[in-house]
Amino acid sequence: MGIWLTLLFGIVPLLGWLLRWWNEFWYVFPLRKQCSSAGTNLPPGHMGIPFFGELFTFLWYFMVVRHPDDFINSKRRKYGDGVGMYRTYLFGSPTIIACFPSINQFVFNSSDLFVGEWPTAEPVLGRNALVVAQGKAHARLKSHVINAINRPDALRRIALLVQPRVRAALQSWAQNGKINAHDETKKLTFENIVKLFVSYEPGPLLDTISQLFVGILQGVRSKPPTTAYQHAVQCRKDIEEIFRVELEKRKNQNRTETMDDLMDRMMQTEDDEGNNLLDEEMLDNIINLMVAGYESTALSSMWAIYYLAKFPNVLKKLREENMAISQNKKGDFITSEDVSKMKYTSKVCMHQFYEKTHTSCFFFSGKDDAWILLAGYKIPKGWKVILWLRYLHTNPENFEDPMCFNPDRWNESPKPGTYRVFGGGPRICAGNMLARLQISILLHHLAVGYNFWHGDISKSLWWSPEFMKPIAGRLIGAKDE
């Protein structure tokens, strides 16, 4: 009996106490002395239990309670709202969660102190891929990529290239009646992105590439030696082979027969010193750009369809603006210059990016100790930093009624550093112009030609396993209304 009582009232609480504080002793205690001699502190927070840290608390708020903001809100309540950064242990590493715009800005712009984290991206995306490259190599590759995809002449051509497929897709959706917006926008975006980069038309080759990309996307964030990771590496090799054959074919071609797609443009771009990209650099970056631009654009397009079906008043305003442009076109496609004049459409797009990034955060890893001077805290070397975009975008102090779809909120510019949909600093999204253009074009054809019957649309919570499935709308031609 005595032994059981000792166990119950002595050892069990002691074990519980040890479990609760183990990570604090292990990770925080040794740093305390360093911090106090430097007159600084670690951000407040709690490191959780061994191995898992605060993973279960995180999962509780995200998967069980389904109030992801309460994960941060509980920290705000406990450690104070003015702090803007909290220490924790998540996903196998001691971590700082950064919330305030000024801290995010500091991390985005300090590539000497923080390296962007794509843990396993190199074997899957290639060592020359933009997201993998660092320092000078990154700056050089980025200037090539921006040259190839963001220049006005490239955007002009892209605008014309994507429209036939957008028009055809909308027609077929309308004929089918009910569509699954998630699947259809993915299919449309994929077909267009392959067309833009390598000019392939739908057919068996495109189907093979599509399967290979699914494999890459499923494994790009997983870790070795998982099957998903191994499969992604194999899919990458197969895709590289397909694109290498295409590249060789073009190099041996008479250069008057250019396709003028993004592969061609990458073959021709020169950096400041007049150098072209090497074959490996080109292949890695075509794959990287397709991976980065595919799901991001598809999801934003899907949200666009969802919201327009839900908010007929927005669709009406969008239609007025787009009709005015289309009346002068006499059936011709709109141009990238037309798109830049469509102010209301641009505000609708801004919301789609914003909505999409409600689910995003960026991972960085500290290369050296960093002191956040503004708040007087230290981020120790080797710790991860998670930039918690959701905090910025769903904070009523930054955006009035943040979860409400209201394109007019963008009549005024967001407060500095609060709209971070494309990241920031040297790692800012390389395809943001391309994404804006593609979504505006979809919105244009949708608004001008179609109406929604939106009685059966329901919004599933984004973290549910049924992610996006119920998002379906019925398109009918405007004339059938």
Ligand code: HEM
């Ligand atoms: C809705 C559309 C898109 C959104 C919301 C988006 C968002 C982002 C964000 C937040 C980053 C920064 C990631 C980080 O710092 O780790 C990023 C990087 C990047 N994005 Fe996008 N993106 C979109 C579309 C595209 C498209 C269409 C392309 C190209 C075809 C593209 C290519 C890239 C590349 C290459 C990077 C890495 C840049 C670098 O490391 O320097 N993105 N994107």
